[in-house]
Amino acid sequence: MTKIVEVGPAGYMPTSAPAMGVELAPEGSALLYGNTVTPEEAMRDAAIALLTRKNPTIFPGPQVLWDWKEDVAEKSAAILDLASEIPNCKIIPMPDYRPKYPKIDVKAEINPNHPNLTILDNRIEACIFVGVHCHYANLTLRMIRAGTNCYTVALCAYMGHEEAMASIRDLHASDIAKFKEIVIEERNKLGIKWETTLPPENPSLPKEDNSTLSPADYGEYRSLIMTKKGEHITDAE
Amino acid sequence: MSLAYITPSERFKKYLPKDYVELIDFGPFGKTQEEAGPGNMGQFKELMEEHPMCSGCWMAYYIRLIFAALPCPEETVTIGTAGCGRLAISQAAVPFIYGNYGDQNAMASGLTRAFRLRFPDKTKDVLTIAGDGGTMDIGFSMTMHSWIRGERFTTIMLDNEVYGNTGGQSSGMSPKGAVLKMAPMGKDFEKMPATDLAKAAGCVYIVRMSPTNIKQAAKVIRRAIFVAREVGPTFIHAYTSCNIEYSIPTEDVFADAIELGKGRFKFDEYMTDEAKIVIERVEGEEKVARKARKAAKVAAAEAVN
Amino acid sequence: MSAVQRPVLNKKQVEMNYLLHEAPREKHFITGAQAMSEAVKRANVDMAIAYPITPQSEVMHLVGDVFAQGHIKEYYRAEEELGTMSAIAGASRAGVRLFTATSGPGLIRGLEAIASWPGHRVPAVLGILTRVINAPLSIQPDNIEMAYMMHCGAVMLHAENQQDTFDFTLAAFAIAEKVDVYIPVAVATEGFFVTHAKGYVDMMSEDLVYKEFDPVASPVPAMDNETPPARIQRDAPVQKSNFMSYLIHSVWQQEIWDSNSRAMKYIYEYLGGPIEVQNPEADVFVVASGCAAAQAREAWRYAQEEGLSVGLIKVKAIRPFPKDEIREAAKNAKALIVPEHNIIGWLSKEIQATIPNGGIVVEGPRVYGGMTLPVELIMVELYDALGIEHNIKL
Numbered sequence: 035m036t037k038i039v040e041v042g043p044a045g046y047m048p049t050s051a052p053a054m055g056v057e058l059a060p061e062g063s064a065l066l067y068g069n070t071v072t073p074e075e076a077m078r079d080a081a082i083a084l085l086t087r088k089n090p091t092i093f094p095g096p097q098v099l100w101d102w103k104e105d106v107a108e109k110s111a112a113i114l115d116l117a118s119e120i121p122n123c124k125i126i127p128m129p130d131y132r133p134k135y136p137k138i139d140v141k142a143e144i145n146p147n148h149p150n151l152t153i154l155d156n157r158i159e160a161c162i163f164v165g166v167h168c169h170y171a172n173l174t175l176r177m178i179r180a181g182t183n184c185y186t187v188a189l190c191a192y193m194g195h196e197e198a199m200a201s202i203r204d205l206h207a208s209d210i211a212k213f214k215e216i217v218i219e220e221r222n223k224l225g226i227k228w229e230t231t232l233p234p235e236n237p238s239l240p241k242e243d244n245s246t247l248s249p250a251d252y253g254e255y256r257s258l259i260m261t262k263k264g265e266h267i268t269d270a271e
Numbered sequence: 272m273s274l275a276y277i278t279p280s281e282r283f284k285k286y287l288p289k290d291y292v293e294l295i296d297f298g299p300f301g302k303t304q305e306e307a308g309p310g311n312m313g314q315f316k317e318l319m320e321e322h323p324m325c326s327g328c329w330m331a332y333y334i335r336l337i338f339a340a341l342p343c344p345e346e347t348v349t350i351g352t353a354g355c356g357r358l359a360i361s362q363a364a365v366p367f368i369y370g371n372y373g374d375q376n377a378m379a380s381g382l383t384r385a386f387r388l389r390f391p392d393k394t395k396d397v398l399t400i401a402g403d404g405g406t407m408d409i410g411f412s413m414t415m416h417s418w419i420r421g422e423r424f425t426t427i428m429l430d431n432e433v434y435g436n437t438g439g440q441s442s443g444m445s446p447k448g449a450v451l452k453m454a455p456m457g458k459d460f461e462k463m464p465a466t467d468l469a470k471a472a473g474c475v476y477i478v479r480m481s482p483t484n485i486k487q488a489a490k491v492i493r494r495a496i497f498v499a500r501e502v503g504p505t506f507i508h509a510y511t512s513c514n515i516e517y518s519i520p521t522e523d524v525f526a527d528a529i530e531l532g533k534g535r536f537k538f539d540e541y542m543t544d545e546a547k548i549v550i551e552r553v554e555g556e557e558k559v560a561r562k563a564r565k566a567a568k569v570a571a572a573e574a575v576n
Numbered sequence: 577m578s579a580v581q582r583p584v585l586n587k588k589q590v591e592m593n594y595l596l597h598e599a600p601r602e603k604h605f606i607t608g609a610q611a612m613s614e615a616v617k618r619a620n621v622d623m624a625i626a627y628p629i630t631p632q633s634e635v636m637h638l639v640g641d642v643f644a645q646g647h648i649k650e651y652y653r654a655e656e657e658l659g660t661m662s663a664i665a666g667a668s669r670a671g672v673r674l675f676t677a678t679s680g681p682g683l684i685r686g687l688e689a690i691a692s693w694p695g696h697r698v699p700a701v702l703g704i705l706t707r708v709i710n711a712p713l714s715i716q717p718d719n720i721e722m723a724y725m726m727h728c729g730a731v732m733l734h735a736e737n738q739q740d741t742f743d744f745t746l747a748a749f750a751i752a753e754k755v756d757v758y759i760p761v762a763v764a765t766e767g768f769f770v771t772h773a774k775g776y777v778d779m780m781s782e783d784l785v786y787k788e789f790d791p792v793a794s795p796v797p798a799m800d801n802e803t804p805p806a807r808i809q810r811d812a813p814v815q816k817s818n819f820m821s822y823l824i825h826s827v828w829q830q831e832i833w834d835s836n837s838r839a840m841k842y843i844y845e846y847l848g849g850p851i852e853v854q855n856p857e858a859d860v861f862v863v864a865s866g867c868a869a870a871q872a873r874e875a876w877r878y879a880q881e882e883g884l885s886v887g888l889i890k891v892k893a894i895r896p897f898p899k900d901e902i903r904e905a906a907k908n909a910k911a912l913i914v915p916e917h918n919i920i921g922w923l924s925k926e927i928q929a930t931i932p933n934g935g936i937v938v939e940g941p942r943v944y945g946g947m948t949l950p951v952e953l954i955m956v957e958l959y960d961a962l963g964i965e966h967n968i969k970l
Contacts, residue, residue, distance in 0.1 A: 050827075050830040052838065053830070053833075053837075094283060096805035098283070099287065099805075100277065100804035101275055101278045101279065101281065102276040102278075102802070102803065102804050103792075106280045107282075110283050111282055127283070129291050129805055129807070130804075131797075131805065132809050135321060135362055136321060136323065139288060147821075148820040148824070150820065167794070167795055167796055169697055169795035169831065170796075172795075172834070173824060173827045173831055176827045176831075177823055177824065180823065192755040192756070192795075235285045236285065238289035276801065276802055345801060346801050347801070348799055361809055365807075366808050368669055368799060368810070370665060370696075371692055372688070374658065374662035377655070377658070378662050378665055378666030378669075381623075381670075382666035382669055382670050384650050384667060385622070385667035385668075385669075385672045386800070389670055389791075390800075395800075395801060412655055413655065416655035420652070
């Protein structure tokens with residue numbers, strides 16, 4: 035198989051997968067490195083990546099994080115079942131799509147506008163996106179391919195994603211369960227010992243306390259914010 | 272009330288960042304003003320906590336107040352345009368639409384009508400919050416026509432009397448004589464009569480104010496929203512100084528707001544008879560509910576004793 | 577009368593493929609403006625926003641009648657085109673199906689908003705009833721405004737006649753709303769020549785309508801306080817001055833054009849492909865879109881009668897531009913004659929940039945400012961290309 039869409043980093047400004055000729059897989063099929071394959075083939079390759087690459091992580095998006103639709107409970111349960119079968123898997127959510135101001139807590143969340151920060155800081159080399167609206171998923175998958183060496187898996191309720199290394203379309207909870215079975219099979223084949231364990235809870239950092247900030251915290255920029263001794267600026271210009 | 276979209280799916284709650292969990296557990300969604308209103312800011316998780324506005328920015332304070340005063344934040348959408356305000360508005364946990372230049376009232380016209388056709392049995396509040404340039408200069412035609420058409424949403428103009436975000440250019444709302452960029456010899460025409468224009472265009476509830484009194488400012492925001500739900504367009508013209516471009520020392524920002532509140536931003540409230548009926552009814556209902564809650568609280572306390 | 581009290585019509589909701597390809601049709605003799613409004617009637621549109629400009633006015637006034645009859649839930653006349661196009665963008669956030677139409681100067685006035693629709697993922701349908709851009713003022717047909725529209729990211733279809741106008745408009749809603757497309761689709765046709773002239777249009781019963789808009793099946797969340805996440809801005813200002821901000825904007829732009837190219841498969845599904853080719857073995861082709869394609873078709877008929885080796889390539893989709901299809905169709909051609917209704921020749925430029933041997937493109941004939949395109953103008957170019965002497969006087 036020729037890999038059209040490969041694990042990055044693809045570079046400064048990569049050509050998009052559709053512009054490289056990748057088309058979305060037809061119903062009943064999946065995409066693997068930009069090629070149309072059976073869902074099982076794509077899942078098997080993705081499972082091996084999640085089992086062998088460093089710091090596998092699942093990024094659940096708003097559509098499965100929030101309790102807005104009937105199928106959410108079933109899907110979120112299936113995702114956690116899957117996560118607990120991947121050794122040392124983490125869950126880092128993407129709760130919304132707005133760029134994070136003033137600074138993202140990279141241990142606690144990922145944002146579609148600057149996904150690299152979370153991927154690189156946590157040295158994530160294999161990940162799954164699930165429940166992210168397609169527009170944002172495409173943007174974020176392309177940015178990850180551009181700037182990181184992360185293997186991306188897209189589990190999509192609609193038509194899938196050209197940018198992911200492995201893309202499953204028309205996702206239901208049963209597909210996630212099937213993926214979990216494939217992960218277990220591949221894990222046993224690889225001889226990896228693992229007891230079903232849920233990922234650790236969200237490790238949100240405590241809020242920064244700006245009241246204790248001192249000029250020293252600004253390091254080399256210190257001179258920019260420091261007024262001269264005794265100086266009180268009351269007038270602009 | 273549809274809180275479903277801000278309720279975490281049960282199994283994922285412990286995987287959400289703390290910030291979000293706090294917003295759900297201690298935020299204002301589905302709560303009353305006594306629990307989470309301007310009167311007790313600092314005691315609940317606010318919708319807007321962080322913003323990139325300048326130190327001492329009076330506009331940032333007022334925007335924070337708008338979000339604390341919302342009668343139903345979980346059913347509210349805000350629309351803004353280019354300018355300082357949207358830097359803060361976009362940080363709130365309420366959907367925010369950032370369109371093109373000055374088009375906020377045209378967008379809101381489409382949005383409110385679409386909401387009414389999709390959700391005939393629900394109340395969805397739409398607020399446009401834009402600066403003086405966005406509302407009265409570049410967006411003038413769209414602002415005026417939304418009022419003339421009687422579109423039912425609330426327009427809030429954050430008037431800092433200058434184009435702050437682009438670096439201090441004179442706007443239609445700058446006072447006559449102000450020396451600003453693009454008015455190097457001083458602005459040579461009067462400040463636009465925004466509230467008069469609103470009245471002529473058919474706004475049914477209009478307030479001009481310098482929002483120094485939190486309680487009063489919050490009451491005005493709520494009145495404007497209640498009236499827009501049922502009667503027609505409402506307009507709040509609020510002074511939100513630009514301490515940078517007008518060189519107001521941070522410690523004098525409040526005094527400046529008080530001062531202008533006595534001058535060209537002297538409190539002025541206008542309402543039509545129809546608007547008045549709505550306000551009296553809603554505020555009456557609120558009063559009754561408040562009393563009932565108080566009584567229930569007392570009864571509960573007595574039961575414990 | 578409020579939206580809630582609108583007359584409720586009992587219609588059967590069907591899939592677009594059934595509507596376009598299977599539903600029985602009846603022949604009607606109607607104008608292009610009527611054809612467009614009849615398509616809107618069957619498209620189950622939630623809301624239409626109107627603003628008059630000749631020659632479009634008749635379309636949106638007829639759509640107003642369609643609203644009054646209860647086929648559309650909400651309709652109003654906006655203040656001007658920027659207000660119209662902005663209101664479409666606002667309404668789209670609420671998750672409803674939308675339609676509006678404009679012409680020449682109106683399109684240019686609304687272009688700031690229209691150019692941001694694709695990036696905002698607004699799946700509205702826009703009718704463009706072509707007209708010159710003013711200076712000096714004129715209301716006449718000329719499709720110069722389409723050149724301005726071509727770089728916005730929207731899907732663009734160009735209708736040859738009243739029947740195309742009907743079919744393309746109807747199909748446009750289905751194309752725009754696909755989860756992997758979800759950008760606006762513009763349906764253009766020539767003002768007056770098509771909008772105000774009658775032609776035969778085969779239409780299905782108005783008791784059939786396209787299935788209703790699904791606000792959930794979308795690549796972006798509807799901002800309706802029903803769809804998570806709560807903290808959203810679909811159009812986040814990514815204007816910090818750092819590399820990640822530049823990168824998000826660039827991949828966002830890529831996504832729009834990728835969405836545009838994904839529309840191609842649906843153009844095949846609903847419209848049988850982006851081009852129509854007649855006499856594929858010919859030496860010389862007339863390549864044209866819109867009204868010029870009608871004249872090109874006539875020239876091709878003349879040529880057939882004279883036994884000339886002439887073919888026709890009608891370009892239905894301007895965006896996504898059918899590069900592969902045109903390259904394939906023109907691979908053995910010796911000359912491509914491109915008649916157009918504008919002075920700059922946007923179609924011939926596109927074709928020159930598409931084929932490896934751009935030198936075979938004959939740039940013209942072109943008419944503009946409202947002038948008609950006599951078939952003889954095309955015949956002159958055909959005879960010249962084939963090296964045939966003629967004495968056509970124009």
